[in-house]
Amino acid sequence: MPQDTALYLQIANQIGTPVYVYEQAKIVERINRLKEAFKNLPFQLHYAMKANEHPEILKIILKNGLGVDAVSVNEIKQALSVGFDHKDIIYTPSCPSKKDLDFALAKGIHLHIGATEYFDYLLQHYPQTAIGLRINPDTHIAGNQKIATAHQGSKFGIPVSQLPVIKKYIKAGLKIDSLHLHTGSDVKTWHDLARSAEVLLDFAQNFSSLKYIDLGSGFKVKYHPNDTEIDLQAYAKFLQKALKSFKYDVQIKFEPGKFLVSEAGSLLVKTNIVKQGFYKKFVGVNSGFHHLIRPMYYNAYHHITNLSNPSAATEKYDVVGVLCEEDTFAYNRFLSPVKAGDILRIHNAGAYGYVMASHYNLHILPAQVLIEGNTFRKI
Numbered sequence: 471m472p473q474d475t476a477l478y479l480q481i482a483n484q485i486g487t488p489v490y491v492y493e494q495a496k497i498v499e500r501i502n503r504l505k506e507a508f509k510n511l512p513f514q515l516h517y518a519m520k521a522n523e524h525p526e527i528l529k530i531i532l533k534n535g536l537g538v539d540a541v542s543v544n545e546i547k548q549a550l551s552v553g554f555d556h557k558d559i560i561y562t563p564s565c566p567s568k569k570d571l572d573f574a575l576a577k578g579i580h581l582h583i584g585a586t587e588y589f590d591y592l593l594q595h596y597p598q599t600a601i602g603l604r605i606n607p608d609t610h611i612a613g614n615q616k617i618a619t620a621h622q623g624s625k626f627g628i629p630v631s632q633l634p635v636i637k638k639y640i641k642a643g644l645k646i647d648s649l650h651l652h653t654g655s656d657v658k659t660w661h662d663l664a665r666s667a668e669v670l671l672d673f674a675q676n677f678s679s680l681k682y683i684d685l686g687s688g689f690k691v692k693y694h695p696n697d698t699e700i701d702l703q704a705y706a707k708f709l710q711k712a713l714k715s716f717k718y719d720v721q722i723k724f725e726p727g728k729f730l731v732s733e734a735g736s737l738l739v740k741t742n743i744v745k746q747g748f749y750k751k752f753v754g755v756n757s758g759f760h761h762l763i764r765p766m767y768y769n770a771y772h773h774i775t776n777l778s779n780p781s782a783a784t785e786k787y788d789v790v791g792v793l794c795e796e797d798t799f800a801y802n803r804f805l806s807p808v809k810a811g812d813i814l815r816i817h818n819a820g821a822y823g824y825v826m827a828s829h830y831n832l833h834i835l836p837a838q839v840l841i842e843g844n845t846f847r848k849i
């Protein structure tokens with residue numbers, strides 16, 4: 471039995487299921503991969519903590535020298551409480567209240583605002599504070615449209631077409647020191663990221679006072695074995711060239727979320743029953759979309775392995791949960807034969823897993839465990 475299978479089974483036995491398991495070493499390895507890929511750029515990484523905001527995960531991020539990107543007041547509070555300096559937190563809210571803005575600005579946290587409709591308020595109450603603008607570059611991507619955030623129909627960002635409005639407010643005294651965009655989270659190729667970056671860099675020529683340009687994320691991970699990861703080297707090369715011909719000196723920021731934590735996390739579930747339907751077999755596990763919503767909400771593929779049965783033979787199942795409606799982790803999935811009591815590992819669940827979980831049907835939330843070296847602890 472592979473070493474990690476034995477460890478995961480031990481965790482399932484000792485802690486119980488369902489349980490999220492995160493591997494510290496994998497997070498560090500992913501951080502280092504990004505650092506290596508962009509080493510020839512003047513860049514900073516801000517972990518998009520929405521992907522997984524557990525304090526123990528944030529501590530790993532902090533220890534490795536990254537900042538964070540927060541999307542809500544409570545995320546800011548969490549980052550501060552873990553020890554992030556306010557200067558290393560950027561705040562990129564969607565449709566925030568004025569009270570939310572007040573909280574962040576009073577803490578000296580840099581704001582990326584995504585609508586010109588906030589300008590009057592900001593100018594009136596924070597005339598001395600330089601802000602960042604989240605721009606919508608009008609980039610269409612081929613991936614999942616629920617997480618495509620830079621096209622014309624998206625609620626996110628200030629449309630590039632509103633440049634005249636921005637210029638009017640700059641004349642009135644609005645201080646802008648950064649531009650931001652996020653193309654989406656299911657970007658199939660680096661070319662889509664490059665198209666967005668090209669639009670933003672062109673747009674940025676209108677601003678002489680920029681400290682940085684934030685290109686968001688879009689660093690896809692391999693969910694399906696046939697998926698390809700974003701070609702980071704090609705993207706980095708493109709950016710290096712683009713920055714050479716850019717007329718101002720700016721830093722680049724990136725906001726990776728799932729790239730850092732997704733593959734480091736798994737959800738372990740126990741098989742309650744294997745049942746025969748009319749024409750298919752169901753594996754019913756002690757979890758559901760209330761614990762991991764990605765398969766149902768995004769039609770996301772998550773690889774599943776039967777830790778309790780290492781045999782190579784496979785059978786076809788739908789892997790389903792305990793909820794009162796369609797609640798399927800995988801359709802027509804080949805697994806090594808499953809029996810009641812078997813522990814299944816749902817892979818690649820470290821991002822947008824526990825953080826999107828709920829108590830639906832009054833089920834309890836899974837436990838969470840961190841593996842550090844050869845040891846693990848409940849977190």
Ligand SMILES: Cc1ncc(COP(=O)(O)O)c(C=O)c1O
Nearest residue numbers: 518652655687688725726727728
């Ligand atoms: C503004 C912003 N930055 C970064 C991210 C992180 O994206 P990902 O998890 O795909 O890296 C998101 C995701 O929604 C986002 O909205």
